[in-house]
Amino acid sequence: MASCFLCKGTRAGALTNGMTFQVQSALIAAIVNLCFAVYFLLTNRKNRLHRTFSYLSFNIFLWNLGFFLYKLTGSNFWYRVLFVGSLFIPPSALHFTLAFLSVKNPTEWKLLRYTYAMSLGLLVTVMTPFFFMREWSILTVCYFFPVLYVCLYLIYKKYSQTESATEKAKLKYMLIGGVVATTAGITDFLPGMGIQVPQLGNLALMVYMYFISQSIVKYRLLDLHEIIGRGIVLVTLASITGGIYGALVLWIGNRPGLAIFNTFIASLLILLLYEPIKMKVQDRANRIFLRESYNLQNILSTLSRKMARVLTVDELLSLVINTIKEFPRVTHASIYIFDEREVVFKLVEAIGDHRERIPKTLETKILMEYLKEKRGALILEELERELKENGTLGAWNPGSMEPWERESASPLSTPTAAICRLMKSMEAQVCLPLISQHKVLGLCNLKDVGLEGAYSSQEIALLMTVANQAAIIIDNYKIYEAMKRKDRLAALGEMATGLAHEIRNPLGAIKGAAQYLQLEPSAEEKREFLNIILEEVDRLNGVVSQFLDYARPFKKNITLCEINAILDKTLSLIKARGIPEQIEIVTNFEQNLPLLHGDAEQIKQVFLNLILNAIQAISEAGTSGTAETSRTGGKLVISTTLHSYPDKVGTYISIKFADTGIGIPVDHIDKLFNPFFTTKKEGTGLGLAICHRIVEGHGGTIEVSSQIGKGSRFVVKLPVQ
The missing domain is CATH 1.20.1070.10 (Rhodopsin 7-helix transmembrane proteins)
Structure with missing residues (x-):
């Protein structure tokens, strides 16, 4: 003192x-x-x-x-x-x-x-x-x-x-x-x-x-290590600059006339030498006192340069994971990518013995809302401190379970407590959000089991820089894929017009000739074969019509639509066609839903296709004997609800079709909306592709989840404007 x-x-x-x-x-x-x-x-x-x-x-x-x-x-x-x-x-x-x-x-x-x-x-x-x-x-x-x-x-x-x-x-x-x-x-x-x-x-x-x-x-421990290192750098720089002034003062001695000249020379020398000396001293101090941070900075710089040459998400994930493996202070890591169809984060890569313990999917609502406010890395240590300062941890007993692991505890209903539970479940000390254009595209989680506060603020800032670069690559790849798909569709549309013309002309000639032959008395014994020709011509003509519907530019007749009313009309149309007795259709419509802008006929076409597919799946389950439907009868539940978007302003209407049908194989789900993909013997593979295009044209999405032998669920989400 x-x-x-x-x-x-x-x-x-x-x-x-x-x-x-x-x-x-x-x-x-x-x-x-x-x-x-x-x-x-x-x-x-x-x-x-x-x-x-x-x-x-x-x-x-x-x-x-x-x-x-x-x-x-x-x-x-x-x-x-x-x-x-x-x-x-x-x-x-x-x-x-x-x-x-x-x-x-x-x-x-x-x-x-x-x-x-x-x-x-x-x-x-x-x-x-x-x-x-x-x-x-x-x-x-x-x-x-x-x-x-x-x-x-x-x-x-x-x-x-x-x-x-x-x-x-x-x-x-x-x-x-x-x-x-x-x-x-x-x-x-x-x-x-x-x-x-x-x-x-x-x-x-x-x-x-x-x-x-x-x-x-700076609450975190490694920041204190940085303070010591930076303090040494400052002392060294002060000693060097002080030495320059001191040497010139000694040189002046008893010659005061040189004082102004020497002050100018000293200032000039310091201005010229300060930055290179600072960089040299800082680099040397980092190597000696902050060696791990120095190594991390070099690894991340190399990763950033390599990422600049990456074109696909798969290449990016492989590069990031391989780089993380090189860093000794990461014992556990996981990467989640946002799935726009199912509106969840899906685990795509993991390092460490925790892969089987951590969740494979994450719900987005709380996480998205929190990240919109936080806009940066989530650090478990800081979240715990925030809970402690707010009194949430006041009753914490170190010998018992930590508070955020007890779901039923009433003080833990805060978003911070929920994020703490989420990070604990992912076994993450640091969660780096992959954000581009205000959209959260994924999460990268890191942990070092040897130390609680394993990463300093400067290291986390470096990691966030790389995470932002990765997010831009993912976003650009998605945009590129969407453009490729759009270009393919445009080319397909041009090809479809010419193809339809080339197919329909001979079809017309074949059908005319068959109809003419039917009128001849000598053709009685050939009538059965002629009927087959006519039926197949009509079927092929229908395929061409669907193909044209899918390929031609999307146009809408926009009106104010009431979703529940469109569903009622669709169900009336299906009931008029006839529904198998063993199939029960249950409706659960939320009342007073807002009107939305859209093409009512196109939306009805989507609902009609999904309901008919569900009825067919339930019928197949009943005849195959592999599903519960074969014992209890089939059920299709159709429900409507109003929701708020978790990641942006606005609301949407969710229309859910849940059946107890035969189910869809996992490897088929991602291909369902591809043109010409079908599992039906007589399907064209264009029905769901057209549905997907109509829903996307209305700014909405279709989500699919299914389990073999249990049934499938299709969810259509249409925005309310």
């Missing part, structure tokens, strides 16, 4: 001649602590930790300022100011320690009241003659240092009780730094007892207060 009570004697000692190192460092310490006090008071004065640290910094400022001005002027006023500051350092230090450690023990808070009372009692004597007595100074010192060591004892007590590795490491640094700073402060008093040693109290105090300030602002 920074004063020397014992050296003052009955009159606090004679004034120091000249600006000693202790006096100059007192001024610097005063300025630094004033900055701390103002900064923490302005940033968040409602936070008790910020308030108490600001109060402690202000008292240290008063102490150092009073000491500096007293040594400079010899005024009794500044002598009293330095003692006022010093008297309130012990209670403010204890107050900050209790707030920082979140101490709940009333006994320790009672001790705080006693220290304030002691400080106030000593404050009264400042204006009395007792103030200048040597015994008063000794009493102050005997009060000052024991309280500071009590603060260190409380930190040690918390250190021995905590189970968190990150918290334990942070407390260890604080404890060691506190012991060094407090013990260094004693050196300021030894000259007064005739022991000549370097007075390093102010310097140690400045470093320690900076360390504490950063541990408040």
